[in-house]
Amino acid sequence: MKRNPITVFTAAVLLVIFACMLFTFQVRQTEVAVVTTFGRYSHSVTNAGFQFRLPWPIQKVYQFDHRVQSFERKFDETITKDQINVIIAVYAGWRIADPKLFLESFNGDTTRAEQTLEPVIRNAKSGVISTNNFSDLISTNQAELKFDQIEKAMLDAVQAQIKQTYGVAIESLGIKQLGLPESITSTVFERMRAERQRLVAGYLSEGERRAKITRADADAQANKILAEASGEAKRILGEADAKASQYYEAFRKNPDLAIFLMQLNALEQSLKDRAYLILGPQTAPFNLLNGAPGDAGAGVRK
Amino acid sequence: MERDLQRVGVINWFVLLVVGAASAIVAGYAASATGTVGVVFLCLGFLAALVSYFQMRLEERERLERLEYEELKKSRGSATLFQEAEGDTFPAQRSREQFERYLVPLFTALLFLSQGGAAWWFWKSLAKAAPPKLDHAPVAMALYALFALILFLLGKYSSGLARLKGQRLLRPGAGYLILGAFICFLAATTEAGAFFGLAKVDLFVAYGLCLVLGLTAVETLVGLVFEIYRPRVKGQAARLLYESRLIGLLGQPGGLITTAAQALDYQFGFKVSETWVYRFLEKALAWIILLQLGALFLSTVFVIIEPTEQGLLERFGRPVNGRAVLEPGLHFKWPWPIDIVYRYQTRRIQGFVVGEVPDPDLERERTVLWTRPHFRRREGEGSEMPGMLVASRGQAARSDTSEKAVPANLLTVSIPFQYQITNLQAWAYQHANSDQLLQDLANREVIRYLVNVDMEQIMSSGRLAAAEDIRQRVQARANDAHLGVNIVFAGLQDIHPPLGNKRTPVAAAFEQVVSALHQRQTNILYALAYAAEKIPSAEAEATNVLAQARNAAVTRVALAEGEAARFTNQMVAYEASPAVYLQRTRLDTLARALEPVRKYVLTATNTVDILMLNFEEKIREDLLTSGTILPPDVTPSATNK
Secondary structure, eight states, X not given: OOOOHHHHHHHHHHHHHHHHHHHEEEEOTTEEEEEEETTEEEEEEOSOXXXXXXXXXXXXXXXXXXXXXXXXXXXXXXXXXXXXXXXXXXXXXXXXXOHHHHHHHHTTOHHHHHHHHHHHHHHHHHHHHTTSOHHHHSOSOTTTOOHXXXXXXXXXXXXXXXXXXXXXXXXXXXXEEEEOOHHHHHHHHHHHHHHHHHHHHHHHHHHHHHHHHHHHHHHHHHHHHHHHHHHHHHHHHHHHHHHHHGGGGGGGGOXXXXXXXXXXXXXXXXXXXXXXXXXXXXSTTGGGGGOOTTOTTOOOOO | OHHXXXXXXXXXXHHHHHHHHHHHHHHHHHTOHHHHHHHHHHHHHHHHHHHHHHHHHHHHHHHHHHHHHHHHHHHHOOSHHHHSOXXXXXXXXXXXXXXXXXXXXXXXXXXXXXXXXXXXXXXXXXXXXXXXXXXXXXXXXXXXXXXXXXXXXXXXXXXXXXXXXXXXXXXXXXXXXXXXXXXXXXXXXHHHHHHTTOTHHHHHHHHHHHXXXXXXXXXXXXXXXXXXXXXXXXXXXXXXXXXXXXXXXXXXXXXXXXXXXXXXXXXXXXXXXXXXXXHHHHHHHHHHHHHHHHHHHHGGGEEEEOXXXXXXXXXXXXXXXXXXXXXXXXXXXXXXXXXXXEEEOOSSOEEEEEEOOBOXXXXXXXXXXXXXXXXXXXXXXXXXXXXXXXXXXXXXXXXXXXXXOOOEEEEEEEXXXXXXXXXXXXXXXXXXXXXXXXXXXXXXXXXXXXXXXXXXXXXXXXXXXXXXXXXXHHHHHHHHTTOOEXXXXXXXXXXXXXXXXXXXXXXXXXXXXXXXXXXXXXXXXXXXXXXXXXXXXXXXXXXXXXXXXXXXXXXXXXXXXXXXXXXXXXXXXXXXXXXHHHHHHHXXXXXXXXXXXXXXXXXXXXXOOOOOOOOOOOOOHHHHHXXXXXXXXXXXXXXXX
């Protein structure tokens, strides 16, 4: 019977592939493998490379990613020692430490492993936070801040819990996010605003204060200048009076005449502006209206 | 013999039904996308085989009827038989004709809708398909291989029978059987691929099958349309509308050219099968395909790494000594699956943002303000996140545990980071999600920095130093984690007070402080301006007062001197005639003084009249009515004399 060479070749290639699938497996640099024989643990393969195996269902190979897996917890609320509610999210890096134990604990399912690790991490996180004050988490004072110690305490708590149990090792754990619940956030907003309002009020009052001081200083300085000028003016006038008094000696010769002349002068000065004068006909020179000398009985009548 | 053919027809649709159901169970068991889409082909094959079986039975009935008729015609020779209507004479033929005229096009139309609908639905739903279950892959692979064998053997037998006996009604079922065999083989192959870590192959093949399903739908539609315009040749059997040439082609790759030739012969009457091209392809097609597959396999011995990339070369999963990292250029390696290269974008600057992610739509505006939202809205949140906690020096100083004050402020932070991979092996082999870990570390360092720095300091003078400090801290953490990256840049350009909410606008309050600073300065400057005016004015006034005093002093002295001198002379005149001098002086003075004065002289002394004198100042009417001012004499006097 003549056989088609193509069919033979194709069948041979397929046979080789199928044989490779049944009798060999590869472990990548990033992986570890667990080999079971009839369901019982046989051995683990931690070195990358080409490996032989017995075919299914005799032997079964489970391969896991051996690298550090990133795991993030949700942002959830907890309370500090001084009763301040905070919201914290943590991240963790874990890797498979014991492939056999990992297979037994989680059936080789990384999702299930993370679901199992989640309450452990959450418990450690809440536990450690509750033993610290809020100011241990956030403070400008370096000596007071215990951020790094808190993370270390969380890591220690998680490691103590999962050691020898789950077949995984927690490589790192850190706080990824830190916040406050919404109700507290609103009050922080209010306080921040009030702080700014305090500054606003302070600046405005300071401006008013300095403006008033400046104005008062200016007024005082101006008053002083004017007062000094007034005093100086009076002194000058006094000196003038003193100087003028020496000339008044001349009036001593006839004081009555001097006073009369002064009265006349004063009268003239006082009648200078807007005066009404009601005079009788006896007042000189209006007495002339009653009759001129030599004109007896004659007079002006109105 | 016809009975045997019918039995084969029954076996065809029955096997397609059973294998289809079993295949559906295996596809669900192994989460095989290829197997799931393959079930559709098997189900359609079952329907096509079932319809062709019924058509086969109708044709058989017609054949028997025709034989019976011929027998009767020979034995009786009665003319009355020929007088009956043909429909009454050949009911089986009439049934077959009715079947082909109505039911076959209807079934073909339904087939088209099923094919098109299934192609569309699977194309859309495959994106959400779960990857194959690795644990179940070997079992699924073995079962699919078994299905493939059963379908292939039966399909080959049916197609051979159809070809040898000229039984066209066996062809659709046979075609679907062989196609089902190939699909089951493909499903077994994809399961093997998934087993070797190529889970994506299953999805790609499933998409390919969707495409084929869509093409068969198009072919069915085109066949329906062509059937309307096809030239009818008397005596030539009509083509089966629901028989797909494409499926026949895929099911029997060896008959590729035959099918093409048959199609051309059918449509145009051109004998392709007699040409040398057909004969050559018929002989060499398998070798050509094998050669192509060989070339494809050998093409895996070289790899070209692009300028932005580096590659990791692994031999049986282990990094190759001395050539673990491949630089840009051409490289040779052992073929797949011995050597495998994994490419990474190591030279490209990559980035991520810690905190708020800027919204390109909102930032398109020319001005980005604190008081306007400019970050991407996150699902289930307000316009922006409340912000990150940052220490407050003032609050810390006042904080008192009994008051439970929160010694913290909130800041809106958006810090872009840029990095380059410097050690590919560290990046790829240490962490499963290196980029995610780097983002987590950066987040952690930003939080750690903010909780220990004063808000006002980081927002003002400490900003540049803070950016550099954060970059160095993230770099140090990345080095500790053996990430193999270089943090090129960390920017602190977008760090400001949060927007707040409607009731409590925080960012706006910060702007009000600046306004208050300006207002303070404004008030001070106005006061200085007042002082600058007031003091020189007072100085001028003082100068004026002094000048007036000096003038008055000079005047007073001069007047005194003049009056003294005058009095001396007046004394001389007075002594000459005291009475006359006094009277003259008095009258002169009165005349001079009374000249501008309004005078009322009462001459009557013996009257009892009451005189009313109005000394009230009145506004002259002419001032109100015209611009002309009359002399006082013309004004009507208000006096009563």
